[in-house]
Amino acid sequence: MFHLALVVVASLELIQPTKCIVGGYKNSVISVPWIVSLSTNHSGPFCGGVLLDQCRILTTAFCLSNGIKPSDILVRLGSDYANGGGKTSTIETVHIHPEFDATTKNYNFAVLEMSESFGKSLAISSIKFRDSSKPPYIGTPQREGCVGDAGGPLTCDGQLVGIISWSRGCAQGEGIGVYADPTAVRNWLRRIAAPF
Template sequence: MDLMYILLCILLDILTTSCQDTIQGRIVGGYAPVPYSIKYIVSIQTTDRRHFCGGSLINKYWVITAAHCDIGVNKMMIVAGDYSLIIYEGTEQVILPKLLVPHPEYNSATNNNDIMIIKLRGPVELNNFVSIALLPRQGASIAEGRLCRVSGWGYTNPRGGQIPSTLRTVRLPIISSHKCNNSESFNGDITENMLCAGYSIGGKDACQGDSGGPLVCDGRIYGLVSWGNACADAQFPGVYTDVSKYRKWIDDTMISYSTRCNKNPRISTTA
C-alpha cells in the first residue's frame, strides 16, 4: 500500500475520522464507538421498529429528546441498550412511552424551545449496557471551543440514503452564538436557547435521524440535536437545544408528574 495513503489514514484516525469512513464517503466524519460505551443513549422508533430520533435516559422513568420528535405517544417506542439497529443483540430493552411532554413554548417555525421529555410506562433496568446521563445546572454555560461529543444513528451522507447499522459518534467544538448568528451563517435565527457546534471547515456534524440525541460536554448533556442547514456544511454548523436553559423546567415537570395527573391538552398521553 502506498506510504502516503497509510500516513493519511493514521492522520485521519488521530482526527477521529476512520480511514474506512473516508473511503466510504461518510461526511459526518464520525466513528463507531466501543459497543455499549454510550449507555445513556436510546433509539426512538416507530411501532414497526423504524428508528427516527435519538434520546437519552435521565432517570429510570424519563427520556430527554427534541420536541420535533413528537409523533404521538401511541406511535413510538423507546429502545435502550442498543448498538446495532439491524441485529438483535440481547442487550436491548424496549419500553413504551406513557406520556410525552413537549415544552409548552416550543415553536416549530423558529425551532425555539425544541425540547421534550418522555415518561416511560415502566422503569428501565440499569446494567452494564444501560445507564443514566447527567444534566447541567440551570444556566450553566459551556465555553467556545470546548470539544463535545454528539452520538446517534442518523445519516452519514447529507443526501440521505440508508442510516448506519451501528451507533456512531463524533467530537465537535462549541461555536459562539455570535459567530453562528452572523450574516454569513444563520443570520439571527439562533436564539438564546440554542447552541452551535461544528468545525469551520465542515465535514463533521450530526444529520437527519440524530434529532433529539445528546451533545455531551464535560460528562453532561448540554445540547440536543435540533436543526441545521444541510449537514456538515462549513458555513452552517449544527444547532442544538441548550439544555442548561431548561434544567428547572425538566426537574419541575418530572416532580409534577410523579405526584399528580396533569390534564394539559398539549401533552400527548396514552388512551
C-alpha cells in the same frame, strides 16, 4: 473533549461504512449508556434521545410534531444498533415544553415517559447535566447533525451539554448545527422529572 454521542442512533448499522456518521467513529453503548433510539413500527428510527432517569427520556419537541402518536413510538436503549438488541419500551406520556415554537424551534424540548422503568446497567444509565454555572460550549465545524439525529445528545466529559435541535446540511462544512441547552429549561425539567 466533545463527543457527539450519536454514533449508535444515527448510523443505524455501523457495519456498512456508507451508513456511518460523517467524521464519526465506531462506539459501544457501554461508553454512551444514556443514548436511546426512537422509532415507529411503520418508519423505523426517526430521532434520538437521552435517558434522564430510569423511565424518562429527553428529546426534541420537533421529533414529535409530525403527528406521531405516543402509542406509535418504540424506545430502544442499551443497544449498539438502532433496529435491534438492547431493551425496548413504549411511551406512556409525552411532555412538550409549553413554549415550543415549531417554526422557530425555540424551546425545542420534550420529555417522554416510558411505560416501564429500567435499572442501571453497563449499557443503560442516565446522563449527568453539565454545571450550568460554566459557560456554554461552542460547536466545531463539520459536526452538525443529519437526518434522524434530532434529540440525540452532545456530551463533554460524560455530561450533557445539549441535544441536537436542528441542522441544515450534513457535515458538509457550510451547514449549521443547532444544539439546545437543557440547563436553560432545568426548572421545567424539575417539575416533570426531578431532580435536575
